[in-house]
Amino acid sequence: MLDGVTRRYAVGGAAALDGLTVPVPGGACLVLLGPSGSGKSTALRLVAGLEPLDAGRVLLDGADLAGVPPERRRMAMLAQRPLLFGHLSVLDNVAFPHTVRGVPRRRAHADARARLDAVGLPGFERRRPGELSGGQQQRVALARALAAGPRVLLLDEPTTGLDTGARAEVHELLRRVRADLTLLLVTHDPVEAATLADRPGDRVAVLRDGLLQQHAPVGELYARPASLTVARLLGGRTEVPGTVRAGRHVSPLGALQLPVPVPAGPGVLVVRPELVELVPAGSGIAGTVAEVRVLGARALVTVAVAGAGGTARVHAEAPLGRQPAVGDPVGLRVPVDVRTVVPPSEDGERQQLP
Amino acid sequence: MTALRRLTGVGLAAWFLLPLVPLVLWAAADVWRAPAALPQQWGSSGWSAAAAAGGWAAAGRSLGLAAVVAVLGTLLGAAAAAALDGGRLRAPRTITALLLAPVALPPLAVALGLDVLLLRLGVPAPVGVVAVLTVAALPYTTYALRVALAGMDRGYAEEARLLGATPAVVWRRVRLPLLAPAVATAALLAFLVGWSDYVVTLTVGGGQLVTLPLLLGSAASGVGDEPTVAALALSAVLPPLAAALLVARLARGRTG
Structure with missing residues (x-):
């Protein structure tokens, strides 16, 4: 102890x-x-x-x-x-x-x-x-x-x-x-x-x-990383700044329902790339493939989503050989339970322990 | 590149070994007159003359003096190095400069000055010689041990502590063995200071302590008995060479 x-x-x-x-x-x-x-x-x-x-x-x-x-x-x-x-x-x-x-x-x-x-x-x-x-x-x-x-x-x-x-x-x-x-x-x-x-x-x-x-x-x-630092240290890549209003995170991705209550105000949405699903264009959140990087057996796909207030970049993983090409229109599905919002400052709030 | 290195090696070897060639020849000659390239008559008259002049006793005194200087110089050097390494000294730079000062000062001036002082204080001549030579050896021993201590990874000592060793046991079982090559080097350097000294032994010793260099000096200043001088000179050169080789072997054996 x-x-x-x-x-x-x-x-x-x-x-x-x-x-x-x-x-x-x-x-x-x-x-x-x-x-x-x-x-x-x-x-x-x-x-x-x-x-x-x-x-x-x-x-x-x-x-x-x-x-x-x-x-x-x-x-x-x-x-x-x-x-x-x-x-x-x-x-x-x-x-x-x-x-x-x-x-x-x-x-x-x-x-x-x-x-x-x-x-x-x-x-x-x-x-x-x-x-x-x-x-x-x-x-x-x-x-x-x-x-x-x-x-x-x-x-x-x-x-x-x-x-x-x-x-x-x-x-x-x-x-x-x-x-x-x-x-x-x-x-x-x-x-x-x-x-x-x-x-x-x-x-x-x-x-x-x-x-x-x-x-x-x-x-x-x-x-559930508590701060941007934790998310980054654990290899998180997607960071979408936005605002929390009435239990939803509002950003270029839209107003996304959050799984747990988060106080209203500015907040950064972090999602792990392996939990973002790539779906055919026409369903999910519409975006365009901006970059593809091969990481061993998987490829990291960066999707640019243009929406209200600017463009957000979301990272998703696809099995090698199944990844889309740069410029392809795709859809993104971000399950509700994997959405985490952290404070915008790097430190976040200091964790209080019992 | 290799050719250049080989050339340098041969050059260095020649630089060190060539002066020994006439010595070896003279030590093995009974008669060798001027224009001849080699001695006319081989023999060991030089060695018997050297022995008769008290060569063995002088070598024994040299060995004793060098051994005492080696032990005292290494112990005091270790203490100084440990104190400097501990970082608790107030003016480490000044103390380092003082410890290294004997290298910078002309030995004859120091020896003559100290001679007067030691005579007035009534210090026995052999004690005075040992004391002055120990101080002269300190720069070398302190430096060798200080470098070794600074280069020693404190991780080893910490690991040993966590494995159950008290600080004293860490010194005995971990630090000293790791420092052994440096201790051997320091002792060799101090030994050489004692073994090869001429000026201090002559002035401070006042002729009471006849070591090999003193015997060699008096033989060389006398009329041309070259075989004796050569025999004495070789006796003065070979033991340190053997000691250096021994220390080098020891240091190499440790790194395996």
Whole structure:
């Protein structure tokens, strides 16, 4: 549990992290998601005890961790770089958490061997870390972190330095070894957040400029972003400015009924591209294809819709090969339940938590 | 490009090795008169003369002096580097400049000045020599260790803390092993300062501490007994060379 956690690097300067309060239920995964400079890594360092708090508290099972040194917090960290000790063999690296606590060498090595097996690296005991690939090193680092027997596993962009294949391997391993560990994951990648925070109690906290933007299950972030920042961070593209009047969003797209009550006033309609349906011209909202970009197996189609007060651009996805050509007239269908209106300023309103 | 590099390599090797050629020849010569390209008579008279002149004892004193300077210089250099790296010093630039000052000052002037001071203070000559040479070694050791400390990723120490190591254990089990190559380099540099010193040992030591360079100096200033001088000179050159190779090997072994 983080309670009002604040950290300033310069006296009187802007806070790197400003009053972050967010619960981390035992056994759940909390993702701190944000662009670089959002304060998410700072939060992790404060939780680990590597940096002092300027205000607030970090609580573990109700106990304030103030004054508890990192080595006694029962947390382990898997960082972006594996940080394996180059002067030790792979086995001695994994046995390190045991040997520094005075566990006899034989027992430490037996446990380390079992942990290397568990991360799929049997037979690597005598190797030096430098002889391993990046993905293998990260798996050794994970085995070492788990050997410390942590209650909370801190993950600081654990797959950012890896290629796609190695990244998938580390994700799969993390899901397998997770059991009832509490995870605190820092990442800028919404896909990674969605992959690792997929259990019912898991939550994502979106940070920007040290401020909490939204705290919700990952599905809700996609479906109901609280601000433009959150929508953009999660890959949302369509942003149609307009005005909310009597439960409808009025823009060049027309007066669209909203699924939930929204206070009247200016608001930006955000819709995920994969939820917009392209239909033949003549039905739905009439528009013209302005741009087509192929994204792997799917194509991103940008449709310009001219209406009252200007032109709006709406993004939709189509399977590759089924996408219309630039200049084609098309129809758009935006289901009522996928329409979300956020405040026009980038920050939105600061999320208030109980 | 490779041709140029090879040429540079050969040039450098020649630059370092050529001066040693006459030394090696002289050390293996009993008789070698002027116009001849090679000695007329080979032998080991130079080595026996060097031994008779107290070569072994002088080499032992040199080794002892260099070892003490290496240990003290490295320890003090490590302390200075750690203090500078900690960022808690008030005037780090001034302190760095002071630590590096011995390189900039002419050794003879310093040695003569300190000699008077140490004599007045009644400091025993060998202690004075060790003290002055340790200070002379500090710029090298501090610099080598400071660079290594600055280049050391603090992530390793933090990771070790989270894995359960106390700060003291982090130093012993993580930081020192990571710093080992730099410590070896610093110790080698300090060793060389002690091993090769002539001026300080002569002036501050007042002739009480006869090291290899002193013996070599007096032999070289005497009348042409070149084989003895060559034997002493080679004895002074070879140990540091061996030590340098050892340190280089150690540093390479660590990176694997």
